[in-house]
Every structure is written in structure tokens, then in C-alpha cells.
Amino acid sequence: MKKIANFLYELGMLKRIRHEGWRIIGVETPETIAAHSLRAAQIGYLLAKLENYDQPDEVCSILVWHDMHEARIGDIHKIANRYLHKDKEKIATDQLDDLGQPKIKQTILNLWQQLERKNTEAGIIAKDADLLEQALTAKEYLEKGYSGAQDWIDNVKQALQTNSAKKLIQEIEQTNSNDWWQGLKKLD
Numbered sequence: 001m002k003k004i005a006n007f008l009y010e011l012g013m014l015k016r017i018r019h020e021g022w023r024i025i026g027v028e029t030p031e032t033i034a035a036h037s038l039r040a041a042q043i044g045y046l047l048a049k050l051e052n053y054d055q056p057d058e059v060c061s062i063l064v065w066h067d068m069h070e071a072r073i074g075d076i077h078k079i080a081n082r083y084l085h086k087d088k089e090k091i092a093t094d095q096l097d098d099l100g101q102p103k104i105k106q107t108i109l110n111l112w113q114q115l116e117r118k119n120t121e122a123g124i125i126a127k128d129a130d131l132l133e134q135a136l137t138a139k140e141y142l143e144k145g146y147s148g149a150q151d152w153i154d155n156v157k158q159a160l161q162t163n164s165a166k167k168l169i170q171e172i173e174q175t176n177s178n179d180w181w182q183g184l185k186k187l188d
Contacts, residue, residue, distance in 0.1 A: 020077045047128060
């Protein structure tokens with residue numbers, strides 16, 4: 001149990017590590033990796049349902065684990081990635097080796113690999129959910145005046161694979177991020 005407790009504390013780092021790429025466009029306090037992963041998992045569930053994938057919980061599980069390696073190396077934005085070599089799979093494997101639970105390790109590693117490799121339907125849906133979450137965040141930043149966030153949306157549009165994600169990105173672009181609460185205020 002000590003090893004599992006240590007792993008849980010390590011995962012807690014994801015609540016403190018920020019998505020660094022947003023700093024490039026001037027966002028001083030971007031969302032955390034944990035916040036990104038939660039909304040990505042929620043998107044993944046909905047996207048799996050929209051794609052008629054019969055195991056939306058598998059997609060959610062993939063997304064819960066997809067950035068666990070960043071607890072050890074932080075979030076490295078795309079520009080820095082050009083110059084750094086990192087073996088994300090080794091990091092994930094090392095993290096899971098430290099658990100001392102081979103069956104749990106294999107299950108989580110398999111989930112993690114599906115998104116990285118995009119070699120299963122669940123992995124493809126999960127990757128699209130990950131990208132859509134970034135597009136939503138970009139749209140929120142764009143509306144706050146960070147014009148550079150449009151680059152994220154443009155890149156996501158090119159990378160999406162599922163039909164539902166392609167339809168959803170169009171709606172994300174046209175919908176104001178504050179529309180959801182319009183009409184919900186109660187006047188006394």
C-alpha cells in the first residue's frame with residue numbers, strides 16, 4: 001500500500017503543473033494538467049456515445065491516465081518539444097513499475113498506450129477528446145483577448161479523426177463560451 005500511496009501523491013502533482021503552451025500567448029496562469037484531464041475525460045465519454053462506441057468508460061479511463069507521465073517531467077510545449085528528447089513510455093512504465101502491482105501496471109499502461117499510439121477505436125476517440133478539450137480552452141482564451149489561441153483551434157481542426165469531433169469543433173468555434181449560462185440567472 002505504501003507504493004500505491006506514493007503513486008497517488010505523485011499524481012497529485014498534476015493539480016499543480018500548468019499547461020505551459022498557453023504561456024507562449026501570454027496566459028499567466030493557465031489551467032492545470034488535472035483540470036485538462038478531467039474535462040477531456042468528460043468530453044471522451046460524450047464523444048464515445050456520439051460515435052456509438054459501446055465502452056465510453058474505457059475512453060474516460062484512457063483520458064484519466066493519458067498525461068500521468070507529466071507528473072515527472074511537467075508539461076512541455078510544442079516549441080520545447082522540438083529540442084528535447086523524452087521517452088514518455090519509459091516514464092509511464094517507470095511510474096507503474098514503482099507500484100509493485102504487475103496486473104494494475106499492465107492495465108493502466110495499456111490504457112495509456114491506446115491514446116499515444118492511436119491504434120484502437122477507443123484511443124482515437126480519446127485523442128480527439130484530448131484535442132477538443134484544448135480547442136475549448138483555446139476558444140475561452142480567444143474570447144479573453146489572447147488572439148494567438150486561434151492557432152490551437154486551427155491545429156486541432158486538422159488533427160481530428162472522428163466525425164463527431166469534426167462536427168463538434170465547428171460548433172465550438174461558433175458558440176460563445178458564456179452562452180451556457182444565459183437565462184439561468186434568477187431575478188427576485
